[in-house]
Amino acid sequence: MAHVAPATRDRVIEAAARLGWAPHFAASRLASGQTHTIGLVAPYFDIWYTSQILAGVESVLSAAGLDLVIYSVDTPGNRQKFLDRVPSLQTRIDGLVLVDFFPDPIQVAQIEESKVRLVALGEHLDRHPSIAIDNYEAGRKATQHLIDLGHTKIGIVGTEQMSVDASPVLAARIDGFKAALASAGIEHRREYSLPGMLSVNDGPRSIIALRDLDDPPTGLFYLSDETAIGAMGEARRQGISIPQDLSIVGFDDHDIAEAMRLTTMCQPVRYLGSLGAERMLEASVVGPLHETVPVELVARGSATTLR
Amino acid sequence: MAHVAPATRDRVIEAAARLGWAPHFAASRLASGQTHTIGLVAPYFDIWYTSQILAGVESVLSAAGLDLVIYSVDTPGNRQKFLDRVPSLQTRIDGLVLVDFFPDPIQVAQIEESKVRLVALGEHLDRHPSIAIDNYEAGRKATQHLIDLGHTKIGIVGTEQMSVDASPVLAARIDGFKAALASAGIEHRREYSLPGMLSVNDGPRSIIALRDLDDPPTGLFYLSDETAIGAMGEARRQGISIPQDLSIVGFDDHDIAEAMRLTTMCQPVRYLGSLGAERMLEASVVGPLHETVPVELVARGSATTLR
């Protein structure tokens, strides 16, 4: 404590060292009411996006001496179950980082009844610090890139995921996609929403589905790089050349996108994580409550002008 | 508790529900001495290997109602610092999962003084449950695959990582590599240890380094798929065809390996994680203390017969 005489302090420190004393966490937490740990909820931990967020959050929190406990919550059903646990979580964590976790206003109120600090990553949230990209604009720009290259028959892959996690993030990207088409006077055809979720293993299905179309698209917008990369593998197997036969644009700028020459919408994922952790550490919000981090189209080789 | 009358139990449960009561974690932990949380230490959380381990561990622990707290410890220096914290950790976690964390016997003794349960993943550890692949054998087989294809000029990439994390895992793979060469009567040339660590971004360096060799290798064994994938991108940029000009074999069977047609040594990473978590849950070890999970060479298109 602040007002202890130096001599006394030294004696205490020396004795503690000699006895190998270490503070008992549970005891200090019970007495102080502080847990010194932050929770992080995310749908999956085995995908690239989450691993980058996690690394960003972890580096900032550990530097600040805080612990990180992780919760995996993958379906809307699990989401409600998790929220029901929040009252008991308030005695275990000081704050909660929401990663692609989309509570409705009632659910937010439920969390607010507990005293855990809240920071949302990936989507904006009322009354709490949140950091996200502009998914609408990102989806629009990615699609516009294909339009600028002369494509008019443009498909989209990854929309199936919507039915699983009801993600407003994906909804915004899809809206951006549609807006780009509309403003170019292109009609969005239903059959150009190709099957596929957001994993590598799901990529091939989008390419296989092309065979069933009489008038297949010449350009595809993938809502995730991992799906696009899986698709590139399948395209090669089928003898479909990218970008000669098919232009594709991904989303994320995955570590591997460059090696694959994948044109993609880059979002600064790790930075999202570290910034989120910093907002968590701030006692009160100084800047704007909602921050939008920039995205940028990285043109590599997978999308080219329509011949 | 077991011997409470049903009527009383119901009244208590009803009252708790009515009052919105939830147990206070710190209090119950202080009183019981149990933390109901497991720690996981790993060098990096932003690589594929760790993300798969984490997902495997998390799924088993959360099903068992345990919390997971993660610690990132990347250098040998940090490793000692982390170990020095272990005495204080014993009041915060019941067990510790070591991922690619290689304590020497003295350090193990240090952990054993605390009462945390220990499970090691990736390398075997005396006196504690541990699960690993046979890295020597895996390295040998991967190299033998290239030898069987007729290659005699065989290089290796990823050995630089050794100087950073002094990994016995990599050391064993490298020993297996050398053993395969030796038993085929092939001398290992120093200049065939090409620069590169274990990340995607480090892959290109191995390909660039080939230019400086008068008599370059025709086959390369990459100690990680991520490095191999980065290298494949660089090879394409340089007009080096894989496998026509250069055969490569990776290690891991990364999600993306199939899309890249990468021949690789598959290790069941996620299973390693879930099995490790199960061992952590067991009150005492029933089976053998050390388990070795199988690996398998997956031949895709990136390595072919020498012409």
Add this chain to the structure above:
DNA sequence: CTGAAAGCGCTTACAG
């Protein structure tokens, strides 16, 4: 089977 007491190891006023 029930209820009340003691104790887990800290932190936080508080008296001196």
Add this chain to the structure above:
DNA sequence: CTGAAAGCGCTTACAG
């Protein structure tokens, strides 16, 4: 500036 007391909210014997 120091020391002792009370209290955090549980769990664990223990008496009845």
